Amino acid sequence: MNHGWALAGGLVGIPIGAALRGVVYRNSVPSGSPLRTACPSCGQELPRWLLRCGRCRGRITVPLVFELATATVLALILGRFAGQWELGALAFLGVLGVALATIDVAVQRLPDRLTLPAYPIVAALLGIAAILDGDVATLGRALLGGLVLATSFYLLAALRPGALGLGDVKLAGLLGLALGWLGWPVLITGAALSFVLFAVVSLVLLAARRITLRSHIAFGPFMLAGALIAAVAL
Template sequence: MTGGLEYALIAVAALWGAAAGALLPRAAHRFAVPAGEEWRSACPRGHPLAGWLGPARCRACRETPYGTDAGTASGAGAGAARSTGAGPAYGTGAAVPVMVTALVCAALAAATGTRPELAVWLLLAPVGVLLATVDFRVQRLPDPLTLPSAATALALLGLTALVPEHAGEWTTALLGALALGAGYFVLFLINPAGMGFGDVKLALGAGAVLGWYGWPTVLLGTLAGFLCGALYGGALVVARKAGRKTSIPFGPFLISGAFVGLLIGAYTA
């Protein structure tokens, strides 16, 4: 790939990542609830939320002044709020997901080049960022994201295997998904307090994308995930923000490890 084309591809991937990241805050807010609770369907002030994608802002809150209950604002008060933009936002904003997703997509483009599997990585990257965000907040990996993303990865990679110039194998992707999912299931059975079943489901998708580039990439991505988790846990212990038995979300590190393995696998393919 020539230098100009390479830089253009990386720039387009970064723009895609930024655009996709800007749509994640609302979904992160709605999914970030403790286990056993229903997904959020309203903003903190009780206004119904429409859709799953978009910024973490509530139009009804902007139209209702502070200190006024939803549905009781006078016409004049609502007009004042509309003109001043008053009203609380929910969630943590779009800056972090936009920046992280853009960087992830740009790195994937730089490593993969013009090979067709890049389209699969760019479609899955925002889902990975969303999963990591939710798990960090509430230590929960939503089923509507984990299992469908694994199935989507295998389906898209199956189609990619039919396109010339791809650099992976769909059979190994399928076996990688089954192998990594089975390995995490064994860890879940051994220590369910330390490894959640959501991690097992997430491992299916991670194994699929890593397996595309072969077994060495599966091993590398798996080890990178455990190393990232160990370093994070050790840092918390050193900083006295956690003890040896403190539960930490492992999903973000499983995803980070898969990202590292995928970058290296794509670059060396």
């Protein structure tokens, strides 16, 4: 872990996290609904990146959560991949992941509006990294990793409808690109960790009677956490 880069990640994470607030608020809507653009308190149309409503000064979503989460994720990613060309793709996915995890917990979905445009962005950033590294084989493994993880999750979703959705499949493909770049052991560990974390948290919530066996728990945050831990720890 490079402490200087980790500190830089933590510092840039704070304004980036603040900017995420608007993205998360606008996208936390049920499937098929238009983006949320009005103040929850007074109904005033909100500017795209503002933290507070201009009319009633009401805060949009909980203060500090996005800032701290984004700072933590970027500190881990920048500290671990200091000075490496794939840092751009991984940091982008880390920031997007904070937004996706929050939206998934709020409305149990991972909007296509955020996941699909991320594919060409991550592929292009990894492509640039492959050219700069002079290592096209790693890019091939990344693309294969995305395909393998998306296919696996698609099969799981088809076998167990309701447990996993197509949003999870699209996120799996996206994370597979990054995990595949980092290597097959990282990809397998990341995928396995997501199920382990899901099981542990589900059991804790069941024991605490916060959920029942019929409850639906968003899987996206566990995939993202599993991928982050595997990427940073291995």
